[in-house]
Structure formats: C-alpha cells, structure tokens
Amino acid sequence: MDRISDLPKDILQRILYFLSQEDAVRTSVLSKSWRDIWCTRPNLDFSSDNFKGQRKKFISIMDETLQRYYDRRLSVEEFHLSISLGDLFYDFDHESAPFLEKWIPLLTDTGTKKFRLSIRTRWNTGRVRLPPVVFGAESLHDLHVESFSLDQMAIQSIVFLKNLKSLRLEKVCIEDESFNKIISNCIFIETLVVKDCKRLRTIKIIFAHGLCPIEVHPPSLETIDISDGNLRFNKGADFRNLEDLSLCNVKSSLEHLSSCKFPSLKYLNISGWPDLKETQIFIDAPNIRNFDFIEKFVPSISFAATF
Amino acid sequence: MAAETGTPTTLTLKSNDDELFSVAESAAILSVTIRNMVEDGCAGGVIPLDNVDGKTLASVITYMNGISAIPADEEKKKSYRDKFLSDKDFETLADMVLAANYLNMSCLMDAVSAKIAQVMEKKSxxxxxxxxxxxxxxxxxxxxxxxxxxxxxxxxxxxxxxx
Structure with a gap:
C-alpha cells in the first residue's frame, strides 16, 4: 500500500482534522481504505455558503452527519457552523429556527467542547430574531452574530457561557439590558467586538479574569465603561454620540485613540494607564467638560479646541 | 534532576537502527513518552526508541532543541515550525508524523498533520x-x-x- 494510506487511522484523522468539511469528505473517493476515515474525525466544519442556495441539501447533510455522530456515540470535539440566512433560507421562520433547535442540543449530547458559530442574515437589522437556543449552548467557544435582533426573548434561555472566548456582534439590534445580561454570563471572554449595533447605548464591562481585547465602534454608543481590558479603537472612528468614557486598567493604542473623533464627549475618566507617562497625546474631544485622571504622574494630554 | 544539581541533565536516546543521540532533558521532555520515563526514573541509561530510525530521530531532536530554545511566544514557535517543515518531502513528513505520534509530541504531530493536509486542500x-x-x-x-x-x-x- 502507498505511504499515506498505510498511516494509522488516528493519524489520518488528525490530518483530516485540518481540512475543510468538503475536502475531508472528498477523501472518501480516493480508495476503499479511505471511504470511512472522514466519518469519525473529531471535528465538523459546515458552512451554508458551500451549498449555494440548496437549502434542503444543506439541512439534510447536517442532519445526517449529526445524527450519525450521535447514534454511534462519536464525540464531535469541535464544531464550526457558519450559516448565512436570507440567501439560503428564503422561508426562514422569523420567530424560530427549528433546525438550530434540533442541532444545538445534539451537539451538546455529543460532547462538543469547542462550538464556533457564525450566524448572519441578509435582512435588515432587527428583522430576524436570533433563535433563543443559541445562547443556551454551553459549549459555545466563538460566537459571531450578524444582522439579527437580540432582544430579551432571544436571550431568555441564556446559560452561563463558561467556554465563550470570543463574541462578535455586528449590525445586531440589541439594547443595553440584553447586552449586559450576555456580558454577565460570559466572564471568561477574551475577545469582544461590537460593531454597528444601532440601539446599544452603554458598554459597561468589568473583567475579573485577565485582559480581554475589546473592539468598539458603534456610533450610537453614549457610554463606555471598561475595566481591565485591551481596548482597540479603530483608527479614525467617529464616536459621535459618546458622552462618557471611562477606562480603568485598560491598554490601548495611543495612536489610534488620538485619531478618533469624540465630538460629544463630556466626561473622560482614566485610571491605571502607565503607558501615558512621558508621552504626549491628543484627544479630539472639543466638548470635554470633565477629565479625571488617577495615576501617580501628570499626563500630557491636549484636547481639541472648543467649538 | 537538573534543578537540584545545577547542571543540565542530558539523556541518551537510541534509534531502532542503533544510533545514539544526546539531548538535553529539558528539550527531550517535549515528548510525553520520554517525560513519563524521566518521571518514572527509567531514563538513567540509554532510552531505546524502537519505532524511530536514526535519520528521523536526528530530525526530531533538531526540532526539540530548536523549539525549546524559543521562549513562550506562540507566534515565534509557529514560525519556527513552519520553517522547520518547509523543506521536508512527504516521505520525511510521514516518518516524522509516525515518530511524533509514538513520542507523543502533540505540537509536532499537529504541525506535520497540518502540513500534509495543506497539500490536499481544494485538490481533486x-x-x-x-x-x-x-x-x-x-x-x-x-x-x-x-x-x-x-x-x-x-x-x-x-x-x-x-x-
């Protein structure tokens, strides 16, 4: 037999682990000895984009695969699911998503440790509510939600997401109360990205467990209050509604901060930022009223001239 | 143990074709198989590695020394691994993945598996x-x-x- 086919099955599965779902499945055509190797690899990686509008095919393949792992008691250690609604699910039920309701509990039963879910719609923000089952998935490791409404109903069955390391909300219609509830249930988070979330007014986060890189740039934000995090300001971002910015033990690029616009900023509160020592920094906040700085040195910060 | 005597401990590894190799214990214990032997006190004499030939073992030891010299910086380690594997042909990679599996070295195992997978990506x-x-x-x-x-x-x- 040739060298690769002769490798032990667990090594071949490790090799297939690094392939996309379609590349891994296609190895079944190589020869008879390859036929079933992909069937038991410990990870699954499905993207609806690969099915180009064949909704039924996508659902049936997902169903079959998950059911097979479940029936054979195989564990799916890592599961990556990327779903784009709108082009695929034309008749997507606005109130629920039966397929996710079915798949997510199956994943939990097959012992998934790392669940990476990317779910987005092509619809306008707020038209489709995120199925509540998503925030009930304890194994969530990465969650990317785009163009959904994330209201109280969507998080009604939220569990403590102790595995969640990365949360990315883009064009999500979410209010402060729901956002705070989510954040308080994922305190081990390492990366938080909040982008274009129209209704979000306040971001208030205290991370008790290490530093979390946070990326914020929704123009709607009025308050940002972050303790213990690595904050990334996007270069040149315009925080046109931000009035209150409070950063405690936060690390951030000074260059990026200087390039941002804070036309409405009134209150700036900084503490525990030793990098500010012996540097000069400019903050474009022409309407600043109150600047509190708690450190053992006096910083050199200049503000934009008042309008 | 190295920490107690103040001098680095060296282990002697023997390949299945009877080649002997000296390697610092601190580098060799990247292999869980070898680490277990050290912890059980069976690493005093020559450690026979019955499933690895001399050519492959020499390569694995180069990797052990190289990667253990890099401080805890995952990016630098990754770029070392990429460079280390960049000129290896498939026969060598197959030997390495078997050795890494036998020696229980997950970082090398993953790097070689990923490298082999890369060859198959999107290919007919x-x-x-x-x-x-x-x-x-x-x-x-x-x-x-x-x-x-x-x-x-x-x-x-x-x-x-x-x-």
Whole structure:
C-alpha cells in the first residue's frame, strides 16, 4: 500500500482534522481504505455558503452527519457552523429556527467542547430574531452574530457561557439590558467586538479574569465603561454620540485613540494607564467638560479646541 | 534532576537502527513518552526508541532543541515550525508524523498533520491520488456511487482533470 494510506487511522484523522468539511469528505473517493476515515474525525466544519442556495441539501447533510455522530456515540470535539440566512433560507421562520433547535442540543449530547458559530442574515437589522437556543449552548467557544435582533426573548434561555472566548456582534439590534445580561454570563471572554449595533447605548464591562481585547465602534454608543481590558479603537472612528468614557486598567493604542473623533464627549475618566507617562497625546474631544485622571504622574494630554 | 544539581541533565536516546543521540532533558521532555520515563526514573541509561530510525530521530531532536530554545511566544514557535517543515518531502513528513505520534509530541504531530493536509486542500481526487501514489481500488460503478453520495463536495475543486 502507498505511504499515506498505510498511516494509522488516528493519524489520518488528525490530518483530516485540518481540512475543510468538503475536502475531508472528498477523501472518501480516493480508495476503499479511505471511504470511512472522514466519518469519525473529531471535528465538523459546515458552512451554508458551500451549498449555494440548496437549502434542503444543506439541512439534510447536517442532519445526517449529526445524527450519525450521535447514534454511534462519536464525540464531535469541535464544531464550526457558519450559516448565512436570507440567501439560503428564503422561508426562514422569523420567530424560530427549528433546525438550530434540533442541532444545538445534539451537539451538546455529543460532547462538543469547542462550538464556533457564525450566524448572519441578509435582512435588515432587527428583522430576524436570533433563535433563543443559541445562547443556551454551553459549549459555545466563538460566537459571531450578524444582522439579527437580540432582544430579551432571544436571550431568555441564556446559560452561563463558561467556554465563550470570543463574541462578535455586528449590525445586531440589541439594547443595553440584553447586552449586559450576555456580558454577565460570559466572564471568561477574551475577545469582544461590537460593531454597528444601532440601539446599544452603554458598554459597561468589568473583567475579573485577565485582559480581554475589546473592539468598539458603534456610533450610537453614549457610554463606555471598561475595566481591565485591551481596548482597540479603530483608527479614525467617529464616536459621535459618546458622552462618557471611562477606562480603568485598560491598554490601548495611543495612536489610534488620538485619531478618533469624540465630538460629544463630556466626561473622560482614566485610571491605571502607565503607558501615558512621558508621552504626549491628543484627544479630539472639543466638548470635554470633565477629565479625571488617577495615576501617580501628570499626563500630557491636549484636547481639541472648543467649538 | 537538573534543578537540584545545577547542571543540565542530558539523556541518551537510541534509534531502532542503533544510533545514539544526546539531548538535553529539558528539550527531550517535549515528548510525553520520554517525560513519563524521566518521571518514572527509567531514563538513567540509554532510552531505546524502537519505532524511530536514526535519520528521523536526528530530525526530531533538531526540532526539540530548536523549539525549546524559543521562549513562550506562540507566534515565534509557529514560525519556527513552519520553517522547520518547509523543506521536508512527504516521505520525511510521514516518518516524522509516525515518530511524533509514538513520542507523543502533540505540537509536532499537529504541525506535520497540518502540513500534509495543506497539500490536499481544494485538490481533486485524481490529483491527490497521483501526488501520494494512492491506487484506486474502486470499480467504476462503486466510485460513481461514492461520488454521487458526496456530490456537494465536488464544487470549487482545483485542478480538475479526471477528478
């Protein structure tokens, strides 16, 4: 037999682990000895984009695969699911998503440790509510939600997401109360990205467990209050509604901060930022009223001239 | 133990073709198999590694020394691994993945597996068969049936001639 086919099955599965779902499945055509190797690899990686509008095919393949792992008691250690609604699910039920309701509990039963879910719609923000089952998935490791409404109903069955390391909300219609509830249930988070979330007014986060890189740039934000995090300001971002910015033990690029616009900023509160020592920094906040700085040195910060 | 005596401990490893290699214990214990032997106190004399030949073991030791010299910086370690594997042909990679499996070195195992997988990425069945010399033992009917079953995986494949 040739060298690769002769490798032990667990090594071949490790090799297939690094392939996309379609590349891994296609190895079944190589020869008879390859036929079933992909069937038991410990990870699954499905993207609806690969099915180009064949909704039924996508659902049936997902169903079959998950059911097979479940029936054979195989564990799916890592599961990556990327779903784009709108082009695929034309008749997507606005109130629920039966397929996710079915798949997510199956994943939990097959012992998934790392669940990476990317779910987005092509619809306008707020038209489709995120199925509540998503925030009930304890194994969530990465969650990317785009163009959904994330209201109280969507998080009604939220569990403590102790595995969640990365949360990315883009064009999500979410209010402060729901956002705070989510954040308080994922305190081990390492990366938080909040982008274009129209209704979000306040971001208030205290991370008790290490530093979390946070990326914020929704123009709607009025308050940002972050303790213990690595904050990334996007270069040149315009925080046109931000009035209150409070950063405690936060690390951030000074260059990026200087390039941002804070036309409405009134209150700036900084503490525990030793990098500010012996540097000069400019903050474009022409309407600043109150600047509190708690450190053992006096910083050199200049503000934009008042309008 | 090194920490107690103040001098680095050296282990002697023996390949299955009787070559002897000296390696610092601190580097060798990247292998869980060797680490267990050290912890059980069975690493005093020569450690025989019955499933690894001299050529492969020399390469694995180069890797052990190289990677353990890099401080805890995952990016630097990754770029070392990429560079280390960049000039290896498939035969060597197959030897390495077997050795890494036997020695229980997950970082090397993953790096080599990923490297082999990379070769197969988006490639047609025919291309992968030729590349690795895999003999197609399906009858045409059987092959057609397997293909039909997984039809969705045949879109977006590169170098499609005979699939």
């Amino acid at each position: 069945v025919g291309w992968v068969r030729r590349k690795f010399g895999i003999e197609n033992d399906y009858t045409p009917e059987e092959e057609a049936a397997v293909k039909e079953e997984h039809k969705w995986t045949f879109e977006g494949v590169e170098t499609d001639d005979d699939n």
